[in-house]
Amino acid sequence: xxxxxxxxxxxVQQEYHQFVKGREPKRPILKNCxxxxxxxxxxxxxxxxxxxxxxxxxxxxxxxxxxxxxATLIFISVLLTGFGxxxxxxxxxxxGTIIPVTGFANAISSAAIEHRSxxxxxGVGGNxxxxxxxxxxxxxxxxxxxxxxxxxxxxxxxx
Amino acid sequence: xxxxxxxxxxNRPYIAASSAVGGPFEANGPLAEDFDFLHGDLWLGQDSxxxxxxxxxxxxxxxxxxxxxxxxxxxxxxxxxxxxxxxISSSFAAxxxxxxxxxxxxxxxxxxESLALGxxxxxxxxxxxxxVGTASHNAAVEKQxxxxxxxxxxxxxxxxxxxxxxxxxxxxxxxxxDEIYVAAATxxxxxxxxxxxxxxxxxxxxxxxxxxxxxxxxxLGLSEDEYDLILTGDLGKIGHRIAGDLLVKHGLKLxxxxxxxxxxxxxDEQQPVxxxxxxxxxxxxxxxxxxxxxxxxxxxxxxxxVATGALLSPISYQQKETIPCIAHAVAIEKGGxxxx
Numbered sequence: 001x002x003x004x005x006x007x008x009x010x011x012v013q014q015e016y017h018q019f020v021k022g023r024e025p026k027r028p029i030l031k032n033c034x035x036x037x038x039x040x041x042x043x044x045x046x047x048x049x050x051x052x053x054x055x056x057x058x059x060x061x062x063x064x065x066x067x068x069x070x071a072t073l074i075f076i077s078v079l080l081t082g083f084g085x086x087x088x089x090x091x092x093x094x095x096g097t098i099i100p101v102t103g104f105a106n107a108i109s110s111a112a113i114e115h116r117s118x119x120x121x122x123g124v125g126g127n128x129x130x131x132x133x134x135x136x137x138x139x140x141x142x143x144x145x146x147x148x149x150x151x152x153x154x155x156x157x158x159x
Numbered sequence: 160x161x162x163x164x165x166x167x168x169x170n171r172p173y174i175a176a177s178s179a180v181g182g183p184f185e186a187n188g189p190l191a192e193d194f195d196f197l198h199g200d201l202w203l204g205q206d207s208x209x210x211x212x213x214x215x216x217x218x219x220x221x222x223x224x225x226x227x228x229x230x231x232x233x234x235x236x237x238x239x240x241x242x243x244x245x246x247i248s249s250s251f252a253a254x255x256x257x258x259x260x261x262x263x264x265x266x267x268x269x270x271x272e273s274l275a276l277g278x279x280x281x282x283x284x285x286x287x288x289x290x291v292g293t294a295s296h297n298a299a300v301e302k303q304x305x306x307x308x309x310x311x312x313x314x315x316x317x318x319x320x321x322x323x324x325x326x327x328x329x330x331x332x333x334x335x336x337d338e339i340y341v342a343a344a345t346x347x348x349x350x351x352x353x354x355x356x357x358x359x360x361x362x363x364x365x366x367x368x369x370x371x372x373x374x375x376x377x378x379l380g381l382s383e384d385e386y387d388l389i390l391t392g393d394l395g396k397i398g399h400r401i402a403g404d405l406l407v408k409h410g411l412k413l414x415x416x417x418x419x420x421x422x423x424x425x426x427d428e429q430q431p432v433x434x435x436x437x438x439x440x441x442x443x444x445x446x447x448x449x450x451x452x453x454x455x456x457x458x459x460x461x462x463x464x465v466a467t468g469a470l471l472s473p474i475s476y477q478q479k480e481t482i483p484c485i486a487h488a489v490a491i492e493k494g495g496x497x498x499x
Contacts, residue, residue, distance in 0.1 A: 013353030020354070020362045023401050025316045032313070081309045090311025091431070097311050106311045114307035117207035131310065 040096030077102035107131040163378030171340040172281035175331040176226035179448030182323030193448035212296035216252040219325035227329040235286040240269035268468030270443035271487040275344035292327030295438035317359040320432035326443025338494035345375040345488040361398020364467040367484040387459040392442035392466035393422035395435030421445035442466040
């Protein structure tokens with residue numbers, strides 16, 4: 001819990017927090033990290049295999065193979081989400097399935113599926129970016145800030 | 160008669176019949192045999208989860224009315240609530256039933272809130288055929304309170320699994336064959352111990368359950384082994400442990416084998432439900448199915464159900480509010496000769 005909110009608690013509430021603390025199971029951080037590392041790594045390995053496949057059989061080069069590789073991973077992720085498998089993998093993998101592009105695809109497709117019952121416009125369209133929207137907003141904004149810094153440094157004669 | 164904040168029903172409201180309906184997850188649980196209907200399909204053939212929840216409640220209500228040997232028209236009042244915004248499942252089920260209706264909201268404590276109020280109506284003589292019920296649907300609740308069902312977020316061990324199901328009971332003033340009646344009800348206070356993690360409802364709700372259990376025992380001057388079974392609604396593994404320890408700390412040592420939690424009974428250890436079951440239907444299904452069946456068999460004679468509810472909304476926790484919780488207790492007893 002955040003320190004600020006804890007300060008607002010009454011002494012009785014703080015005492016209860018201490019009482020609860022010893023009775024809660026600890027989050028298995030090490031296990032979660034290892035699962036995330038290996039499953040996330042496996043997804044990256046799969047991406048690398050797909051990329052190599054496109055380079056060898058479809059005449060892409062290392063630079064251009066990126067786009068079809070990402071598209072393929074997104075496709076697989078959306079398919080697994082639709083079949084109701086992705087959330088079960090994610091329960092074990094944690095960050096391992098959220099961080100790669102597959103997690104982003106899952107966030108969008110799961111929200112789209114979920115709100116299909118409210119129609120295409122108000123349901124699917126309106127809610128598709130419910131979870132992924134903030135990734136886009138803050139992703140674009142941080143890209144803007146970083147590129148501005150780069151341009152300034154460059155114009156000052158930097159690298 | 161009122162003692163403290165406990166209603167003691169002198170004119171006994173009898174439970175004429177009750178029903179429990181469950182979904183696919185509940186069908187794999189250890190209490191599967193106590194359900195009247197079990198659905199293999201989470202959609203129940205509907206095109207949305209919300210409609211499926213309404214179907215669950217309608218089925219439970221119809222079954223309970225049937226079992227009581229009544230028709231829907233005979234019901235004088237229908238008291239119900241659920242977890243959906245604006246309690247739509249209950250109101251829509253009431254639309255189908257077309258009987259006088261009062262919509263309630265007590266989050267997961269609605270099962271006992273409605274039973275207590277129904278008993279009050281019957282006992283006071285303002286009605287003698289009252290239907291009470293509640294429902295919850297895993298996917299509909301996840302959608303409203305958390306993330307989309309298929310979203311790949313990792314749930315911590317303290318999270319709980321919302322029960323898909325519905326429970327309903329018919330209360331009447333006429334003595335029934337089983338002589339199972341509502342003896343008393345303790346109305347809960349809102350207790351907030353400053354827990355703000357919606358994935359740790361058990362810890363948030365435990366103090367409310369403890370508060371209500373304590374005052375129930377104090378109000379009625381009961382001894383610790385008064386009841387054959389005391390069940391909290393949906394505290395789960397963590398909440399149940401906390402509640403047990405808190406009660407001991409407050410000087411109320413309930414016998415361990417008689418103190419349980421509906422959320423721990425409805426699923427077994429192998430099912431991936433983290434800390435246990437939750438939702439309105441959790442305590443409703445266990446009480447109206449399993450517990451009442453055991454009472455009919457004579458295995459249990461005095462039972463106290465303490466349904467716990469977390470009164471948060473998705474907006475309140477995004478605004479960093481802590482979770483206020485409530486618990487309502489209802490004592491259900493079996494009359495007649497205990498040796499029978």
